[in-house]
Amino acid sequence: MALVQIRDVYKSFQRDSQRIDVFTGLSLDVAEGSFTALMGPSGSGKSTLLNLIAGLDRPTSGTVRVAGADVHAMSAAQLAAWRARHIGFVFQQLNLLPVLTAYQNVELPLLLTRLAKKEREERVRVALGVVGLDDRIHHYPRQLSGGQEQRVAIARAIVADPTLILLDEPTGQLDARSSQEVLTLLQRLNSEFGKTVVIVTHDAHAADKAKAVLHLEKGVLIERAAVGA
Amino acid sequence: MRYLPLVLANLGRHKRRTFLTTASVALALFLFASLRTVVTTIAAGAQFGSARRLVATNATGIVFPLPLAYAGRLRALPGVQAVSWANWFGGRYGDGKRFFATFAVDPASYLDMYPEIVLPADQRDAFLRERSAAIVGRRLLDVFGWHLGQDVTLQGTIFSGDWTFTIRGVYTPSDPVINDDMLIFRHDYLDERMNRAGFAGWYILRIDDPNNAAGIAKLVDDQFRNSSAPTKTGTEQAFNASFATMWGNVSLLMNTIGMAVVFAILLVTANAMMMSARERTGEVAVLKTIGFSDWRLFGLVMLEAGLITLTGAVLGLGGAKLLYRATNFNAAGFLPGFDVDGTTLAVGGAIALLLMLASGLVPAVRAARLPVVQALRHVE
Numbered sequence: 001m002a003l004v005q006i007r008d009v010y011k012s013f014q015r016d017s018q019r020i021d022v023f024t025g026l027s028l029d030v031a032e033g034s035f036t037a038l039m040g041p042s043g044s045g046k047s048t049l050l051n052l053i054a055g056l057d058r059p060t061s062g063t064v065r066v067a068g069a070d071v072h073a074m075s076a077a078q079l080a081a082w083r084a085r086h087i088g089f090v091f092q093q094l095n096l097l098p099v100l101t102a103y104q105n106v107e108l109p110l111l112l113t114r115l116a117k118k119e120r121e122e123r124v125r126v127a128l129g130v131v132g133l134d135d136r137i138h139h140y141p142r143q144l145s146g147g148q149e150q151r152v153a154i155a156r157a158i159v160a161d162p163t164l165i166l167l168d169e170p171t172g173q174l175d176a177r178s179s180q181e182v183l184t185l186l187q188r189l190n191s192e193f194g195k196t197v198v199i200v201t202h203d204a205h206a207a208d209k210a211k212a213v214l215h216l217e218k219g220v221l222i223e224r225a226a227v228g229a
Numbered sequence: 230m231r232y233l234p235l236v237l238a239n240l241g242r243h244k245r246r247t248f249l250t251t252a253s254v255a256l257a258l259f260l261f262a263s264l265r266t267v268v269t270t271i272a273a274g275a276q277f278g279s280a281r282r283l284v285a286t287n288a289t290g291i292v293f294p295l296p297l298a299y300a301g302r303l304r305a306l307p308g309v310q311a312v313s314w315a316n317w318f319g320g321r322y323g324d325g326k327r328f329f330a331t332f333a334v335d336p337a338s339y340l341d342m343y344p345e346i347v348l349p350a351d352q353r354d355a356f357l358r359e360r361s362a363a364i365v366g367r368r369l370l371d372v373f374g375w376h377l378g379q380d381v382t383l384q385g386t387i388f389s390g391d392w393t394f395t396i397r398g399v400y401t402p403s404d405p406v407i408n409d410d411m412l413i414f415r416h417d418y419l420d421e422r423m424n425r426a427g428f429a430g431w432y433i434l435r436i437d438d439p440n441n442a443a444g445i446a447k448l449v450d451d452q453f454r455n456s457s458a459p460t461k462t463g464t465e466q467a468f469n470a471s472f473a474t475m476w477g478n479v480s481l482l483m484n485t486i487g488m489a490v491v492f493a494i495l496l497v498t499a500n501a502m503m504m505s506a507r508e509r510t511g512e513v514a515v516l517k518t519i520g521f522s523d524w525r526l527f528g529l530v531m532l533e534a535g536l537i538t539l540t541g542a543v544l545g546l547g548g549a550k551l552l553y554r555a556t557n558f559n560a561a562g563f564l565p566g567f568d569v570d571g572t573t574l575a576v577g578g579a580i581a582l583l584l585m586l587a588s589g590l591v592p593a594v595r596a597a598r599l600p601v602v603q604a605l606r607h608v609e
Contacts, residue, residue, distance in 0.1 A: 051601075051602055051605070054518065056517075056518060056601040077523070077524070080517070080520050080521065080522035080523070082520075084520025085520070094511050095515060097235075097512050098242075099239060099242045100235070100238050104238070108235075109520060111235070112521065117231075156519070
């Protein structure tokens with residue numbers, strides 16, 4: 001069963017007097033437990049697609065359903081609560097609040113839950129343990145390497161046990177070694193913990209780690225490639 | 230409470246800016262409390278006065294004296310039970326920089342006229358016996374470490390020369406608006422030194438019935454209308470109020486300055502909050518992506534503004550209250566009973582609340598309404 005169902009989505013922007021059509025009737029399914037890489041040149045609509053799935057942006061028309069919920073039928077407040085429960089999001093950079101420690105950054109999604117302080121602490125420690133940074137919990141972002149920062153961001157994305165993890169160019173600013181660490185971690189989250197992962201990337205090496213690769217060209221899905229199993 | 234570490238961390242982002250903004254709020258509210266207390270203290274002083282006492286001054290102005298010969302004629306008026314007189318002295322003490330209120334009075338009649346000035350009987354007798362004797366308020370005695378029997382020399386400003394008095398009594402006011410750091414000496418000593426016997430600064434009259442105050446005042450003024458020194462007579466409250474208005478329209482001035490300061494600080498605080506919020510556009514995007522709702526972000530920014538203004542209010546208003554109380558401040562005797570009252574603290578608190586709303590509202594609404602996708606451009 002598809003965890004994400006995108007049906008006949010149109011999305012256009014108005015830039016000055018010019019209308020820019022990003023998607024014109026896009027349909028797509030992302031299976032539960034899959035690891036999908038979304039590739040394509042700049043301006044092809046990858047990040048916009050990710051934003052639509054996360055409920056950060058609204059389609060001009062069409063539907064986006066995630067785990068059975070019509071994402072864009074919800075109010076802003078409902079959407080925020082839904083996002084806190086179902087979505088883990090990682091950006092290319094500047095993911096972390098610089099004034100908070102790794103622990104505090106990872107704890108942020110849990111502040112929105114009813115969990116007591118002790119339970120939150122347990123979860124944060126587990127999440128940081130999963131990404132291999134349990135010895136860096138009191139470090140500030142400026143005291144971490146780029147790869148470590150991204151791993152903290154991933155820990156934050158998984159700490160509330162979301163339905164779906166979305167990553168927008170998570171290795172775009174990393175060196176090869178850090179990039180490898182992050183990709184291995186994502187593979188592990190998918191294979192060991194059964195997390196559904198969608199990653200936007202330019203990096204073919206990163207896409208190789210995915211189970212499925214989707215190519216976007218000017219808002220059109222032009223190729224569906226299955227990688228591995 | 231669970232969001233407090235996040236809010237405190239944000240405030241600690243630019244420690245110097247946060248400190249300066251908080252200090253600005255504290256200073257503004259300190260000034261507001263101080264200026265407003267000047268107004269309330271003057272108003273309280275103007276409220277003081279027995280309904281049974283009238284004060285007659287020279288109609289030309291309080292700085293012009295009245296003939297001492299008026300005393301007998303005033304005593305003879307129907308409804309007048311007792312008459313006393315006093316004169317402003319205006320001396321300086323020590324290195325010439327220490328100033329406090331000093332009056333020359335007719336000793337026996339003045340102490341009878343003002344039972345609020347409480348003096349032990351033996352000290353009263355000593356004051357009445359010795360021409361160069363003076364009585365001082367308890368606080369003045371404590372401030373300078375004087376003692377009974379000590380000679381104190383003032384440099385006269387209106388009445389020039391060095392004036393030496395012997396402290397023969399220490400009074401305690403029974404009403405807090407009576408200044409307890411005055412020096413009161415004998416009018417006959419002033420007359421003798423100045424060789425100008427026959428003048429008084431103003432007269433105080435005790436009347437039999439407060440309901441007749443207006444009639445008696447008119448009687449007094451009619452009595453001297455065609456003399457070389459016509460009088461202007463009114464209630465003691467009116468006299469105290471006129472003393473206060475010698476400062477000009479103090480209330481308007483103080484309130485205007487106070488509000489101008491608060492408004493200036495409002496702009497400073499609002500600017501600091503907006504700068505702080507603008508710098509964090511990308512972080513707002515991250516928080517919204519995590520699932521922080523618009524209202525929650527609104528609340529977090531308002532909480533930041535609230536913490537700054539609350540801390541500033543506690544420091545500014547609390548500091549004013551404690552400082553003036555601890556130092557027994559009274560503006561060299563001009564503002565007896567100077568104390569930041571509850572109403573001033575409440576108004577200051579309301580201003581702090583207004584500061585919080587005015588400085589926090591714009592950035593808070595901006596953070597709440599910021600479209601995530603637009604904010605994300607700061608991240609990408």
